[in-house]
Amino acid sequence: MVVKVFGALKSVCSQRVLACLIELGEDFEVINVDLDSDEHKQPHFLLRQPFGQVPAIEDGDFKLFESRAIIRYLATKHQERGAKLLGTTVEERALVDQWLEVEAHNFNDCVFNLALQLMILPRILGKGHQTDLAIVRTYDAKLDKVLDVYDRHLSKNRYLAGGSFTLADLSHLPATMALVEDLGRAHFITGRKNLNAWWQDISSRPAWKRVVQCSQLAS
């Protein structure tokens, strides 16, 4: 029985889970949730994910939501390949967790709010809507400071949690791609030498390229 992912190929959080599944070589099936028609807010979906968000997974009888919980679960399940993604010692694991939390709270917060102002609200509210440029400037400034820290850190570390690619790096893939491709902010990455080197490295991994390919086919 393969892992079922209830999600949308264009959703950042769904892509996080797909990237992890492909890195681990785990077979899976995507059951599309139609976000455009608000399927994720319907009663049948709320039984699966009570906050009305994608993704959620089913692994046999086991059901789980929250993409960063899902990727931890999947990596734990796959002793060998997973150990590389999660770290093998308690200390290594702690550094992976640390940067997973930085991604969730410092990085994602900025990128999400930029996407909200520049893409999501204009789409929902239509032509008459005026983008709040003050909010955009605030989050641009925050993101600038956060990425300066990343750049300094990556001048001393090949990957976020040390010398190997881990879930911490993987977790950044979808939102960084959105920042570069959809939000017109590639210069935030390319303008920082170490950050850019890291981005070129992780975004050229075959597993991530496969996720991008699938999400482009879905549009």
Added chain:
Amino acid sequence: MAMPVKVHGPPFSTAVSRVLACLLEKDVQFELVNVNMAKGQHKSPDFLKMQPFGQVPAFQDGSISLFESRAICRYISEKYADQGNRNLYGNNNNPSQKAFIDQWLEAEGQSFNPATSILVFQLVFGPRMKAKQDEGAIKQNKAKLAKVLDVYDKRLANSKYLAGEEFSLADLSHLPTASYLVAGTDVKELFMERENVSRWWGEISHRESWKKVVHMQKSPPPKN
């Protein structure tokens, strides 16, 4: 005897108190090193070496240095698995249970905390610093929190704690922001008017570990 671990940060900080609660649950000896945020000590070069984003807490256990309170809590629970509350982060023989704890820890971080941390700033810390209240932000985040608590109330109708029948890191992680809101603001009503949330809050906020943290928050900071 092992060196005590070090927590750098003031106990009034919600993120610092999250780590303190975990250390107390796990019976891990610690030394609290105050960081004077009013004087900008968290932005000093020495502090930035430990926490490059200039946020509290920073944590040290021998040669390992960590930041991000939820990562620190996971580390403490794994490293000191056999001490104190042994099931705080599940156990490694039951990966599904651990995954459930992670699921609700993430829900706290992604759905609960964004609303509650803004409300704590607007209603508790802001007034102390004589900052002007943003009525729009307060209204918006109360509405967000109400929706999240509706989800929690349904969950807690079928489960004693968020991740199952035992208190875990997932419940613990909610204590810091919820405690300020329930103790000192009208947001308390959002918790009390939901039967299962109210029951759950009563239980987790009365744990000995949390009572000790609240006491630390009310005491004068340790002299460095």
